[in-house]
Amino acid sequence: MEKYRFLLSGSGGQGVITMAIILAEAAAIYEDRVAVQSQSYGPEARGGATRSDVILSDSEIYFPKVNQPNVLVALTNEAANKYLGLILPGGLCLFDSELVQPSAKVDFIHYGIPMFRAVKEKFGRTQAYNVCVLGALATITGAVRLESLEKVLNSRFASAHHAANKQALELGAELARPLLA
Amino acid sequence: MSVNNYIRERFFPHLWCPGCGHGTILNALLRTVESLGIDKSNMCMVSGIGCSARISGYVDFHSMHSMHGRALACATGIKMIKPELNVVVPMGDGDAMAIGGNHFIHACRRNIDMVAIIMNNRIYGMTGGQYSPLSGSGILATTAPYRSIDREFDATQLAMGAGATFVARTTAFHVKEIGSLLKKAFEHKGFSVVEVLTQCPTYFGRKNKFGGPVQMLEWYRDNTAPLGSKKLEENSDLIPRGVFRQVDAPEYCAEYAKIVEKAHKE
Amino acid sequence: MSHKTTPDICFVQGNEACVRGALYAGLRFFAGYPITPSTEIAEHLAEQLPRAGGRFIQMEDEIASMCAVCGASLAGAKAMTATSGPGFSLKQEAIGYAVMTEIPCVVVNVQRAGPSTGLATKVAQGDVNQARWGTHGDHSIVVLTASSVQDVFNVTIEAFNIAETYRTPVILLFDEVVGHMREKLVIPPEGEIPVVQRLRTEVKPGVNYHPYLPREDGRLPMSDFGGAHRYNVTGLYHDIWGFPTENPEQVDKLIHHLVDKLENRAEKLALWKEYYVEDAEHLLISYGSSARSARHLVETRRAKGDRIGLLELQTLWPFPAQLVREKTAKAKNIFMVEMNMGQVLAQVKQVVQRPDRVFLVNSMDGQMVTPADIGKIMRVVEGRGF
Structure with a gap:
């Protein structure tokens, strides 16, 4: 497996950090890979731009932070503006096409998906937004299997949410698949 | 059984000055524990720093001579682990009302079952006679050469305001009353505060021309009156003595036992 | 802890690994006060300690937390507190008390940038000398660190083992990055990692017990407050009975004992x-x-x-x-x-x-x-x- 250096970013309340934890835990616990997750703490964790780093690897991870992501997730314009410049040239960026208009100057592979709108249309609410992003992210990168993410979600949330989480994961995957063709 | 069974004789003579009221409190405490028939091994005393704090060395209990003001916090740790112990915490002015003031109000608030004795001599004796939060204004002390301008705490009012469920006051003159109030305090399930006005002839008395120990004790006799007494009703300048409050409220360790039960179920 | 034979595998923060390590080592008392970046330790223990039959208390301040730990340890419980930055400064008085009275306990300091309030959520390692010399007076102390979530778990157990063996406070000097980052943690079945139990005196009730008389191997068997032996504990220089002394010979003997018991074992304590x-x-x-x-x-x-x-x-x-x-x-x-x-x-x-x-x-x-x-x-x- 190639080494994944994810930088997940958005605004407080979008579930960015939870998303990062689920992604890393899925790889570490259900796919027996090495994973490190870290996050920025402080006022920004209570509204404003929020960021969490996840590194996935087959071998030991030393430096735990992501300085140059090969995968960036940006869920707000503010986050995109702040972190797009860090991306490894030729790296991949998943962004919410409804919320983010990324700079055309940066060399990266675009994956713009209107995930927020899709979640709102399907569920009438946006709680499962980050799960939908995870579904899209896993599909685009192949970094973790959807089943692994589902296992983590089932272990972390009450059974009442299991069905909706699965639907949200699949929604993200469905939205992402056409872009890979 | 004699009260001598409750002391560590090898630790005597004690270090208190002649005429100090602290020994009277020790005496009343030992007689109370004896009268209640509490086994010495079920008694735990935690003290802070100061003249009052040395009392913990003299009793044949489990004894922790801790840090200035920190006795209640240390005692809280002991009580949480051994709720069955009878914990008594004697404190001086500084221990209870100054450096340990925060621990005091929070122990009152938690209503953890222990007996706090405030040995109020209106002075810092161990360090040689500086004014305390219980001195009040107009008092001479080594750090108040022009007389103190600090107002004093009313320890009983503070205790009640902070939520203590048993609050009482007496003086070193009223020896039997110390015993009867301590007895009630030990029998009360919750945080009990007993303030005892106790004379420091060496530093407070001498400096403020209060006379010797006898005169100071007479002052307590003449300037205090029992709660509900005609004497007190007729003269509001007198310092009230007796039980100010005794109410039942959930005790902290008992409540925590319920948490343990709850945690096991979930 | 149940008698499982397979390891427990989880994906947790360093702070939670510390909690799991402490519980593995037999922690039964925690007192603390919320402070970033160590708060998760208190939060997890508030939930997990009562389940393990232990006691958790959020005290009125950092000072009280350290004092309650001293009291609880004397009453027989393996005890710990956790803090950061300014909180570590406030605990120094009672850390010194634990050194002097030889109370086994563990103090976690998840370091953040100082001095003063500094950068409350950012990493630093500026408390190394404070951990060594923060409390007044000459003394020795044990300070351990870790660089991964698994190591946090392991050194936490080691901290309790050292604290109990040598009757000393042990400082766990973590930092914000290690405390907050998440990694896989493998918790081995009970018994796989040795856990040092508190050494209690075999002196029978009614027979004189000397709380501060070291055995031939240098260890001091304890007696729980509330147990058969009633003795005195004081932060003053004291004799073998725990009574205050100003006797120069006894003072000299005690300070050398306190320092030597750790400094003479520096290589043994080296991880x-x-x-x-x-x-x-x-x-x-x-x-x-x-x-x-x-x-x-x-x-x-x-x-x-x-x-x-x-x-x-x-x-x-x-x-x-x-x-x-x-x-x-x-x-x-x-x-x-x-x-x-x-x-x-x-x-x-x-x-x-x-x-x-x-x-x-x-x-x-x-x-x-x-x-x-x-x-x-x-x-x-x-x-x-x-």
């Missing part, structure tokens, strides 16, 4: 990890999260054939002088990687043969020192420019 030290021309020394950056650089440059190695210290105090002297003997250049102004650097310089060949690589801006930071300083030292 460390090493990578490619044997033939390293360039030796990096580090600890905590900075050791991860050092390791990153070492692995990268080893792959290119450079003779570079890393000594990761897990015991900072008592300073493992002998170990550092031996491991650095062959190195041409030594790079001390830490996030402070050179607190361990000063110790290293004292024990190596060539102090002029010891260089500091640090970061003091609230950000983790990076492999690139280390690489830059090395280039300068090697005469290859910045």
Whole structure:
């Protein structure tokens, strides 16, 4: 497996950090890979731009932070503006096409998906937004299997949410698949 | 059984000055524990720093001579682990009302079952006679050469305001009353505060021309009156003595036992 | 803990690994006060301690928390508190009390940037000397660190074992990065990692028990408050009964006992990890999260054939002088990687043969020192420019 250096970013309340934890835990616990997750703490964790780093690897991870992501997730314009410049040239960026208009100057592979709108249309609410992003992210990168993410979600949330989480994961995957063709 | 069974004789003579009221409190405490028939091994005393704090060395209990003001916090740790112990915490002015003031109000608030004795001599004796939060204004002390301008705490009012469920006051003159109030305090399930006005002839008395120990004790006799007494009703300048409050409220360790039960179920 | 035979595998923060390690070691009492970045330790223990039959209390302040730990330990419970930054300053008084009265306990300090309120949510390693000398008066103390979630778990158990064996406070000096980062944690079945139980006296009730009379092996068997033996504990210099004394001979004996019981065992208490030290021309020394950056650089440059190695210290105090002297003997250049102004650097310089060949690589801006930071300083030292 190639080494994944994810930088997940958005605004407080979008579930960015939870998303990062689920992604890393899925790889570490259900796919027996090495994973490190870290996050920025402080006022920004209570509204404003929020960021969490996840590194996935087959071998030991030393430096735990992501300085140059090969995968960036940006869920707000503010986050995109702040972190797009860090991306490894030729790296991949998943962004919410409804919320983010990324700079055309940066060399990266675009994956713009209107995930927020899709979640709102399907569920009438946006709680499962980050799960939908995870579904899209896993599909685009192949970094973790959807089943692994589902296992983590089932272990972390009450059974009442299991069905909706699965639907949200699949929604993200469905939205992402056409872009890979 | 004699009260001598409750002391560590090898630790005597004690270090208190002649005429100090602290020994009277020790005496009343030992007689109370004896009268209640509490086994010495079920008694735990935690003290802070100061003249009052040395009392913990003299009793044949489990004894922790801790840090200035920190006795209640240390005692809280002991009580949480051994709720069955009878914990008594004697404190001086500084221990209870100054450096340990925060621990005091929070122990009152938690209503953890222990007996706090405030040995109020209106002075810092161990360090040689500086004014305390219980001195009040107009008092001479080594750090108040022009007389103190600090107002004093009313320890009983503070205790009640902070939520203590048993609050009482007496003086070193009223020896039997110390015993009867301590007895009630030990029998009360919750945080009990007993303030005892106790004379420091060496530093407070001498400096403020209060006379010797006898005169100071007479002052307590003449300037205090029992709660509900005609004497007190007729003269509001007198310092009230007796039980100010005794109410039942959930005790902290008992409540925590319920948490343990709850945690096991979930 | 149940009698499982398979390990428990989870994905947790360093702070939770500390909690799991403490519970594995038999923690039964925790008192604390919320402070970033250590708060998760209190939060997890509030939930998990009562389940383990223990007691959790959120005290009115940092001081009270440390005092309650002292009391609870005397009452027979393995006890711990956790804090950061200013909270560690406030605990120093009662840490000194625990040193003097030989109360076994564990104090976690998840370091953040100081002085004062500093950077409450950012990483630093500036409390190394405070952990050693924060409380007044001459004394010795044990300070351990960790660089990964698994290591946090392991050294936490070790901290309790040392605390119980030597009747001393042990400081766990973590940092914000290690405390907050999540990694896989493998918790072995009960019994797999040795746990030192409290040594209690065998002196029968009614027979004189001397709480401060060391056995031949130097250990002091304890008796729980509330147990058969009633004795005195004081922060004053005391005799074998625990009674205050000013006798110069007894005072002298006690201070030497308190210092020697740890300093004489510095090598035994030394925990460390090493990578490619044997033939390293360039030796990096580090600890905590900075050791991860050092390791990153070492692995990268080893792959290119450079003779570079890393000594990761897990015991900072008592300073493992002998170990550092031996491991650095062959190195041409030594790079001390830490996030402070050179607190361990000063110790290293004292024990190596060539102090002029010891260089500091640090970061003091609230950000983790990076492999690139280390690489830059090395280039300068090697005469290859910045």
